Amino acid sequence: MNAAQVSGAAGSSPGVKVAPGDPLYNEVLDLLYTEAELLDEDRLAEWLGTLGEEISYRMPVRVTLARGEGAGFDPEAAFFDDDLMMLSLRVQRILQSPNAHSEMPATRSRRFVTNVRVEVLGDDVLARSSVLLLRSRWDNKHFEFFSARRNDAFRRVGGDLKLVRREILIDQTVPESPNMSVFL
Amino acid sequence: MSGDLLTGRGPTTLADGTPLEELFDLERRRISARVFSDPEIFRLEMSQVFGRSWLFLGLESEIPNPGDYAVRPMAGDSVIVTRSNDGGINVVLNRCTHRGTQLCVTDCGNSQRFRCPYHGWLFSPDGRLEAMPSERDWLGGGDKADYAIRSARVATRGGLIFATWDDDMPSFETYLGDFLFYFDMLFCGLDKNLVSVGPPHRWSLPINWKIGAENFVGDTYHLQTAHASLTDIGMVPALEMDSTVGAEPRWGHGFFAPVFSVEEQPPLETTMSWLPPEVLPQLERHLNPEQFSLLRRGAPPFVATLFPNLSWLASPFFFFLRTWQPVGPGEIELRTWVMAHPDANPEQRRAKVQGLNLTFGTTGMFEQDDAVIWSRIQRTHESLIGSGELVSYGCTHGAPDKQRGYVHHTGEWPGPCNVWQGFPSDDHLWNFHMRWLHLMNGGEL
Numbered sequence: 001m002n003a004a005q006v007s008g009a010a011g012s013s014p015g016v017k018v019a020p021g022d023p024l025y026n027e028v029l030d031l032l033y034t035e036a037e038l039l040d041e042d043r044l045a046e047w048l049g050t051l052g053e054e055i056s057y058r059m060p061v062r063v064t065l066a067r068g069e070g071a072g073f074d075p076e077a078a079f080f081d082d083d084l085m086m087l088s089l090r091v092q093r094i095l096q097s098p099n100a101h102s103e104m105p106a107t108r109s110r111r112f113v114t115n116v117r118v119e120v121l122g123d124d125v126l127a128r129s130s131v132l133l134l135r136s137r138w139d140n141k142h143f144e145f146f147s148a149r150r151n152d153a154f155r156r157v158g159g160d161l162k163l164v165r166r167e168i169l170i171d172q173t174v175p176e177s178p179n180m181s182v183f184l
Numbered sequence: 185m186s187g188d189l190l191t192g193r194g195p196t197t198l199a200d201g202t203p204l205e206e207l208f209d210l211e212r213r214r215i216s217a218r219v220f221s222d223p224e225i226f227r228l229e230m231s232q233v234f235g236r237s238w239l240f241l242g243l244e245s246e247i248p249n250p251g252d253y254a255v256r257p258m259a260g261d262s263v264i265v266t267r268s269n270d271g272g273i274n275v276v277l278n279r280c281t282h283r284g285t286q287l288c289v290t291d292c293g294n295s296q297r298f299r300c301p302y303h304g305w306l307f308s309p310d311g312r313l314e315a316m317p318s319e320r321d322w323l324g325g326g327d328k329a330d331y332a333i334r335s336a337r338v339a340t341r342g343g344l345i346f347a348t349w350d351d352d353m354p355s356f357e358t359y360l361g362d363f364l365f366y367f368d369m370l371f372c373g374l375d376k377n378l379v380s381v382g383p384p385h386r387w388s389l390p391i392n393w394k395i396g397a398e399n400f401v402g403d404t405y406h407l408q409t410a411h412a413s414l415t416d417i418g419m420v421p422a423l424e425m426d427s428t429v430g431a432e433p434r435w436g437h438g439f440f441a442p443v444f445s446v447e448e449q450p451p452l453e454t455t456m457s458w459l460p461p462e463v464l465p466q467l468e469r470h471l472n473p474e475q476f477s478l479l480r481r482g483a484p485p486f487v488a489t490l491f492p493n494l495s496w497l498a499s500p501f502f503f504f505l506r507t508w509q510p511v512g513p514g515e516i517e518l519r520t521w522v523m524a525h526p527d528a529n530p531e532q533r534r535a536k537v538q539g540l541n542l543t544f545g546t547t548g549m550f551e552q553d554d555a556v557i558w559s560r561i562q563r564t565h566e567s568l569i570g571s572g573e574l575v576s577y578g579c580t581h582g583a584p585d586k587q588r589g590y591v592h593h594t595g596e597w598p599g600p601c602n603v604w605q606g607f608p609s610d611d612h613l614w615n616f617h618m619r620w621l622h623l624m625n626g627g628e629l
Binding site: 059075077093174177 | 389
């Protein structure tokens with residue numbers, strides 16, 4: 001349990017802040033909104049296209065520790081520790097197989113992205129954001145939900161910013177959903 | 185409700201007058217869905233099954249140092265698993281003996297004392313009351329020793345920690361029965377015990393615990409349908425149902441093992457590639473020739489359930505343990521530990537985590553689908569008519585014997601337990617439920 005190994009977990013600011021309204025801030029905000037829209041609308045293949053080839057997509061396992069002992073994110077155990085090939089397999093399964101029962105029928109999800117902070121660090125554009133994902137399955141009365149902070153790193157490839165690192169820091173230690181067949 | 189629970193004898197009758205045994209069609213191998221959803225049955229199985237069995241709590245590697253602790257569930261109760269200064273392991277109820285406050289709401293840490301936040305009672309890692317404010321005034325002529333926390337019996341084997349509340353339960357090794365042979369193949373074959381990579385993954389699922397536990401007894405019948413998506417996209421080869429399955433007839437454990445013929449015997453580096461290759465030669469030293477010959481044929485217990493709710497999957501690439509933790513009749517918390525060898529390097533450890541995430545766990549591409557299918561089962565089990573319907577198990581292959589049933593392409597099976605080969609019969613799943621029924625009816629341990 002070493003929270004220090006999870007980058008930016010304690011709200012550190014390694015880079016140079018980019019203020020709201022700055023063209024770069026607006027570009028990142030637009031990217032995050034576009035991404036949420038693609039995922040909400042189940043346009044998963046298009047979403048894959050927005051990712052950098054070197055993407056690291058991680059959601060560490062979390063435990064409750066005493067105050068002062070860290071945020072509880074494990075440096076190794078993870079719900080996701082994916083590269084682009086692994087993410088592509090997940091998407092391919094959902095889109096191409098009629099037997100991906102977790103998303104057959106598709107769950108309906110809505111991502112609320114907020115509290116966006118942007119920084120520049122070397123070649124990377126760093127973005128922190130909060131995300132709330134509400135997910136409705138079949139005719140279930142209740143929503144499944146995940147809330148998390150995301151630490152993202154974007155890198156410019158050609159003219160476009162591509163997501164190259166995402167760290168998803170969830171607030172629950174015991175996610176209350178039969179599965180995470182959705183992306184945050 | 186029968187009064188037989190107190191004496192531990194005689195068949196159990198439910199509050200509406202139904203004898204528990206009537207919920208089982210022993211001849212046609214059917215079970216009433218009520219067994220998976222009735223709150224009264226759930227309460228009974230908490231005391232009759234979980235209150236008596238050896239339950240898995242975690243790995244010794246999770247609490248390596250004196251004062252280390254991990255908070256874990258034993259059925260409905262929270263317990264603290266602690267490491268004493270002398271290296272011993274204790275399992276104490278997570279409860280102050282004064283007014284019953286839960287002592288620990290963190291998941292893990294290191295502490296030489298557990299202090300109750302209500303009146304300040306202080307407990308040692310082995311549950312002794314060490315001090316309290318105004319000790320002389322509160323105790324009067326009493327004795328602090330009377331206020332020790334209740335402890336469970338602890339057993340460890342191969343680095344795994346188990347506990348039971350029942351003083352009459354035989355030793356853990358006795359409890360394993362003939363399954364000891366297979367347990368040791370995975371956990372006692374190396375110089376060092378296996379460790380877990382980080383804390384367990386946890387998530388909650390709306391199902392009865394027995395649905396998951398029986399699946400991991402070795403339901404190979406579901407593979408080709410439930411998991412067809414993985415073959416659809418070419419991630420895994422065609423999933424075959426034919427298999428070798430086994431059952432410990434006395435204690436209810438069961439397993440599924442892939443078996444290669446002697447001719448196609450792949451090297452251990454392939455079939456056990458989740459271990460660092462340099463430790464593989466240790467296996468032959470620690471295991472007996474029969475155990476080793478099965479490992480050589482690629483046949484460790486690949487998927488298994490140790491009754492009641494510990495399961496594992498030992499694929500060639502990764503290995504995980506898990507508990508199907510009962511929370512309510514239709515709710516479990518699933519905890520999954522990724523296993524690794526202590527000498528594994530960071531890359532090898534990471535590969536195990538990634539192997540799990542892609543396949544099992546809440547993000548795994550196999551288990552994502554199991555989870556929703558199981559929750560669809562639970563929906564019908566909890567409905568008016570559905571709860572009175574029956575779930576069905578396949579016809580029996582009969583008692584296996586050395587001439588028939590065994591290992592048609594690999595020669596005689598060298599291990600104990602009842603073992604069948606070919607199309608899976610559900611004999612091993614049924615065996616799990618028969619052990620459950622035995623305990624629920626107050627049968628002897």
